[in-house]
Amino acid sequence: MNDVELAAAAARAAADVLLSLRTGTATGTALGDAGDAAAQRAIAALLAEHRPDDAVLSEEAADDHARLTADRVWIVDPLDGTKEYRAGDRHDWAVHVALWERRSGGRAGDAVGDATGGDLTVAAVGLPALGEVVVTDPAPVVPPVPDGPLRVAVSRSRAPEVSRAAAAALDGVLVPLGSAGYKTLAVVRGEADAYVHAGGMHQWDSAAPVAVARAAGLHTSRLDGSPLVYNAADTWLPDLVVCRPELAARVLAAVRPGA
Structure with missing residues (x-):
C-alpha cells in the first residue's frame, strides 16, 4: 500500500471496531473508553506492520518524542468526538490518520512554508x-x-466569540456540530462554509482534517493568518480557521486577535 492507501485502511480498520462496539452492551464512559482503546490498537497494528520505521503521535498513546527527530510521523486521533460516539444516535464524530514528512534539512516544528520545515502530506478522515x-x-x-x-x-x-464574529462578518448563521474533525469535514463536504475555533486543541485534533481540507483547496490557518504547524514539540494548537478560500479575508479580518 502507498501512504494514502495505508491511511485509508487504518481509518477503516478503526471505523470497523468502533461501529462494532457501538452495537454491543457497553454504554456511556465505558463505551467511549473501549472505543478509544480498540481504535488505537487497530491503527497501531497497521502502521507497525506496514511502516515499522515511522514515528507515531497519537492521542491514545504515550509521546516518547522520537517523532521530533523522525522524518516521517503519523499523527493520529483514533476517535475524535467521544461524546458524540457514545451518544449512539449521532454521526458527527471521526477517525483521523495523517502523515507529516520532513523536508530535507528541516527541524521538527519549523513553520509550514519554510523551505527547511515539514508538512502534512497524506491523510484520511473516517466518518464511520x-x-x-x-x-x-x-x-x-x-x-x-x-x-x-x-x-x-x-x-x-x-459557541466561542470568534465563531460569532465570523458569522457576523459573513452575514451568516451558526451550525452546531460535534467533533473538531467533523466540523472541518463539514466545510469540505459542503455542510458549512467556515469553521473557526479558539480555546485550544491538540495537533491530532486537526492534522488529518486540515490536510484533507488543504487538498480540497480550502483555506487553513491560525486566527492571525499564520500557518498551522504540526509535529512541534508542544502538541497544543490554540486556534484554527478552515473556510472556503473566497471567504478567508473576511473571516480573518473578523477573528484576528485584536480585531
Missing part, C-alpha cells in the same frame, strides 16, 4: 457513522455554496 473515508488523493471536491445564508460550524456545547 456515514460509511465514508475522505482522503487527500483523490482530493475531495467541495460542493458549490447553496442558496441561503453562509454557515459557520460551531461546537454544540459552546
Whole structure:
C-alpha cells in the first residue's frame, strides 16, 4: 500500500471496531473508553506492520518524542468526538490518520512554508457513522455554496466569540456540530462554509482534517493568518480557521486577535 492507501485502511480498520462496539452492551464512559482503546490498537497494528520505521503521535498513546527527530510521523486521533460516539444516535464524530514528512534539512516544528520545515502530506478522515473515508488523493471536491445564508460550524456545547464574529462578518448563521474533525469535514463536504475555533486543541485534533481540507483547496490557518504547524514539540494548537478560500479575508479580518 502507498501512504494514502495505508491511511485509508487504518481509518477503516478503526471505523470497523468502533461501529462494532457501538452495537454491543457497553454504554456511556465505558463505551467511549473501549472505543478509544480498540481504535488505537487497530491503527497501531497497521502502521507497525506496514511502516515499522515511522514515528507515531497519537492521542491514545504515550509521546516518547522520537517523532521530533523522525522524518516521517503519523499523527493520529483514533476517535475524535467521544461524546458524540457514545451518544449512539449521532454521526458527527471521526477517525483521523495523517502523515507529516520532513523536508530535507528541516527541524521538527519549523513553520509550514519554510523551505527547511515539514508538512502534512497524506491523510484520511473516517466518518464511520456515514460509511465514508475522505482522503487527500483523490482530493475531495467541495460542493458549490447553496442558496441561503453562509454557515459557520460551531461546537454544540459552546459557541466561542470568534465563531460569532465570523458569522457576523459573513452575514451568516451558526451550525452546531460535534467533533473538531467533523466540523472541518463539514466545510469540505459542503455542510458549512467556515469553521473557526479558539480555546485550544491538540495537533491530532486537526492534522488529518486540515490536510484533507488543504487538498480540497480550502483555506487553513491560525486566527492571525499564520500557518498551522504540526509535529512541534508542544502538541497544543490554540486556534484554527478552515473556510472556503473566497471567504478567508473576511473571516480573518473578523477573528484576528485584536480585531
